[in-house]
Amino acid sequence: MKPSVWIGIDIGTTGVRAVAYQADGQSLCAASQEYPLFTPHSGWAEQDSKEIIGAMENVISDVVTSLTQSGRKAEGVSISSVFHSFLAYDKEGEPTTTLMTWADTRSQDIVREMKKLYPDFLSIYRRTGCPLHPMYPMAKIAWLRKERPEIFKRSSYFGSIKDYAFRVLTGQWVVDRSVASGSGLYNLLSLEWDRELLSYLSISEETLPNVVSTTYSQPLRGEMARRTGLQAGIPVVIGAGDGVLVNVGIGAVRPGDMSATIGTSGAVRMLTDKPCTDEKGRTWCYNLTDNVWVAGGAINNGGLALRWMRDHFNEAEQSVAEKLGIDSYDLMSSYAKKIAPGSEGLIMLPFFTGERAPNWNADARGVLFGLTLQHDKRHMIRATMEGVCYRMNSILHALQEVTGPAREIRVSGSFIRSELWLQILADTLNQEINVPNVNEGAAFGAAVLGFVSAGILKDISSTADFVTVEKTYKPGAPAVKCYQELYDIYNRIYWNLQQEFTDIAAFGKK
Template sequence: MTTYMIGIDIGTTSTKSVLYNEQGVEVGKSQQEYKMYTPTVDTSEEDPDVLFDAVVSTLQGVIQDNDVKPDDISFVSFSAQMHSLILVDDAGKPLTNSITWADNRARYAVEDLKQNHDGQKIYERTGTPMHAMSPLSKMWWLKNDQPALYQQAARFVDIKSYVIYRLTGEWVMDESIASATGLYNLRERDWDQEVLQLLELSAEQLPKLVSTQYICRDMDKNYAQKIGMHATTPIVIGASDGVLSNLGVNSYRPGEVAVTIGTSGAIRTVVDRPLTDSKGRIFCYVLDDEHYVIGGPVNNGGVVLRWLRDELLASEVETAKRLGMDSYDVMTRIAERVEPGAQGLMFHPYLAGERAPLWTSDARGSFIGLTLAHKKEHMIRAVLEGVLFNLYTVYLALVEVMGEIPSKIHATGGFSKSALWRQMMADIFDCELEVPESYESSCLGACAIGSRAIGKRDNYDMIADWVGKTHAHEPNQEVVHMYQELASIFIQVSRSLMSSYEAIAKFQSKHY
């Protein structure tokens, strides 16, 4: 009998349920998109019930579309977006939407936590950088700005906890998601008592902490029947999307780094103990009982290329359409006309503020070094390089904290389709680069956790066979030396502009 694994990823823009056979081969996928509510520039919320319905719908879809019988399903395992926050009442009903990582309304609360409540010490205990994205910052904002709502809440949960509760009746949160809240003490592996006192909360107002291999076995029978599963099929709670992506690209051994560039981006590596940064540049989140993931997320990945395409390359996009070509392929072909370094033109990609390594919503984008000799193709190349230089600065922070230089990069996301950008990354990072064959890395990582949870595996060695690879690049040392010189200038200029970023942001907020 053929048996299957199902990995579910509750993402920011969509939920995916992916069906795999026991060899880790993708058999089918169901995906459902949903909208984010952004009534103001700082607000980014989602309806938790819409996301729950997407989980049920995609599970039902992938099972029915592939004629999978209930007996054929070994387990279902979850991945989910980090940093979401939902306030619920005594009956488990939401009092708020799901406030996502992209919500920026807590930015002033962050400054208060940093300056008046030992923000750096909280970061060092919890591994979650001081930023408006974190549930800690959001809760501190709500406590002070909306005290009646805050006091009304019976529990403070994330989107995965809410989904699991509706499916099984259990209020649980895996340690991976918990470690991204700012409320979880990495070394004690428990809720941080000083943070709870600060928030005037008890541990009972948060979900029960469980391992990422925790199994729920009693699904609501009505949902089980609707989906097409046994109510007793193991539901593995899994982990957060970021740490599972490392597993899903086969990057969990010492010296291996995973880089993802989609709309935003992230760079991560796995370590065997909690590590934080005295400069507060990186996160440290739990993967499982033996592994932690350190790294940094960036706001400015593919979204910057989309801006470049839509605002500056209208004629090229029209030409691409007529020729039946992908507009991004046209963009990279134009950039190929220019030598590495774009004749000294640099681009700071901070069009959406920035998380790592700057951790400020005030950061702004800019071209630096522009001369009359530069043309449109130089600007395109500078933008491509700028996104990678920014990720490289996060990489340098990882190297500093780890005390060693990584040996290999596993790259995934939309950018990995471009040979130019892949080679550019290998050259800027001066590191061997591989692109895994499997694309749905978080769902595959969730299945790796699930396989261990139900006792089919006792390690992650099978992931190498599951993932495979499609492309490999070695750094070109002649280009490496030039990029190293340019990277130093990139970092120097971005640091020198920090006060100017703040002044520009204040001006824009005041006048526009």
């Protein structure tokens, strides 16, 4: 008999990807589709939820077609979705708002008010595992109630892109514990929606989806079977949030294993056997499976910063890359490689969309510090890569204070296509980093939850048996010394600009 095949669906920030997997991690075929992110005002970052669902249907259909042509078929589907999205529905279940993404910080003023209302606001963090920050859906609901009361009154239910996608596929409105734990509304200690926060928001438990295990499944609806080519009735596993599933997908599932991801955003994470919070409130803690939690910190601006650099300063390079048939990022990386570590004194603070961990400052803004006449776009590209790695280093320091030192660091995300960026990260962290032989990350992590739900794999730790290290990057002494010196300067720049960040953010809202 041929091995079982499941499709892992990864609904991300800028696109959706579907991949057909066997339980040993072998991918058979894949499809992806992008969708736009709308930023109509400063601090806003939203999307069309129906457009995302349409893209999801398309990539599933494409994968099913490829499987059929090879004589295979999917036995189930499991979902990974981006964390911290927010969507409101009317009583018929139709969206009343656009989809607010994690990058949306319009509720920053609400968060300031909450910190005044709750002087011991860290108690909320200790209950929910989520620092008070505008990226969390809890703050977005509060914004909707205050700033758009007419829409708030028309909204009977509040959820995310995950529960919306699961309802489209199965007809049932529920959410997994993982995505719920990333809402800022879920009590990690009592395992229920937090009653104090429900009261603050003036909503009831009935307005939120029931919370289920990340291996919970329901049969695929007949209508969706017809639209995607899947077999009606096959199990659809609700899965988890994309960030925590990365650890599963790259085999970082043993005690002391840490993952470092740079995609659109970035994150550093470690698995724990119980909810684990930081007394200083710098890190978050989300659920993965019933008995596994993930402590970590995420940055807003990872590959997003390099994409900004490409789109605004490297248009000619994009044209050249297209003519040569190569990736424009590869060309940019080759430019940056010609510049020595430290970018000849140029430092980028890549706070294009504010910042999350470890300082949780939504007012932070991008800074290019140290510019001289000798600097050109090559320096700017490298400084952007280095600036993102400084952010990752700040999370690593905070997380290791909470969880202890990492036994191993495995990496994932689109940045692994750049050997230069990988080496910069190793040098900045001053630790070895390992590239695994399976790099699908969240899509494979979702499929693993499907295999666990079906009894094909024992549990998520099974991926450690077959996801191995493909290449190791070791820190180099000269670069390490350079980055340690510049990291100190970078930190001082950040802390010296606190009032200026607040003032310029306020000016931008006028």
